[in-house]
Amino acid sequence: MNKERIENLSIILKKLNQEGATEEVRQEALSIVKEISPVELSIAEQNLIEEGMNPQELRGLCEVHMEVLKDELDKIKTSITEGHVLNTMIEEHEEILKLLKKLEVLNNKIQKMNNYDEEGNIARELVELADNILDAENHHQREEQVLFPEMEVLGITGPTRIMKMEHEDLREKKRRIKSLGENAKYVNFEAFKSDLDETAKYLIFNLRDHIFKENYILYPSALETIKENSKWEEMKDRCDKIGYCGFTPSH
Structure with a gap:
């Protein structure tokens, strides 16, 4: 260095x-x-x-x-094997990004509506989508309980502190979107739309930004500092005990 x-x-x-x-x-x-x-x-x-x-x-x-680093993710993925702790996390990021795109589309659809009755199942769609986004919690727990501590032991503490702070912030927004969907029919529809628009756009922008930073800064830092294969294997065992997300492609 x-x-x-x-x-x-x-x-x-x-x-x-x-x-x-x-x-x-x-x-x-x-x-x-x-x-x-x-x-x-x-x-x-x-x-x-x-x-x-x-x-x-x-x-x-x-x-x-x-x-x-925009074009570097493929290089990172080719340097690790399928089932590697970081490969699984990167694949989960790809699924989370798809969910954020769905949220973007759904929010745009709701913003064009004039009243709740125009689409009877819209609130249910929003709750189900929020549940799928909240299903990323095991992903965050594997980072916070397995990956981050190993990096911190090796002296990399600044980025992990920032990522944990962002996890808390983003959790609150995910829960807010679910709550909005659950209570949509009980509140003024224009107020619901406004709150949803602000919360959804905040979550979409900041979670995409968070994923980018983890993919291109945090994970490469982990690969560069945690060099022993035996350590990654031991970390994989600990990740297995925490569990995975419903949308995790493979692990």
């Missing part, structure tokens, strides 16, 4: 937070990020948290890094 690169990136992350993503700062960040590894980025984030920056302020600061 290159300490100078980590220090330079820490400075850039501060600039991004303080000045916003101006073109000048973005280009400066791109020039550094192209040469930096996921672990080095993780350490730069971690250093800022230890200096007192609120992890909330670091959310969204990885866009520049993600811009560089």
Whole structure:
């Protein structure tokens, strides 16, 4: 790891937070990020948290890094085998993204409706979809109870802290969408539509962003730091005990 690169990136992350993503700062960040590894980025984030920056302020600061890594997911997947802890998590992400697309379509449909009676089963559709999205909880538990602790033991604590914080935030939004569906016929329809639109759009945007950061920053950092196959096998056993999601393709 290159300490100078980590220090330079820490400075850039501060600039991004303080000045916003101006073109000048973005280009400066791109020039550094192209040469930096996921672990080095993780350490730069971690250093800022230890200096007192609120992890909330670091959310969204990885866009520049993600811009560089957009086409890298296939390379990550070919470096691990089917059934590997991370391969399963990446496959689950793909299924979650499909559910978010369904939520986007359903929300758009509801926003065009004038009253609840236009589509008698719309609330049931929303509740069922929310249940499917909430079914990702075992995915998050495997991350929080198995993957994150192993990374933290090896000194990668900043990104895991941010991901856990986002899990809590996103759980609340998922539950809110289910509650809206369950109570749709008891409330003013326009108020229901407005609340759903705001909550669904927040969840869709932020969960997609969360998945991107895990796929392209967190998981590559884990692969780079946890090197022993025996450790991944032991982690797989612990994941098996926690369990999987109804939509998990294979494990």
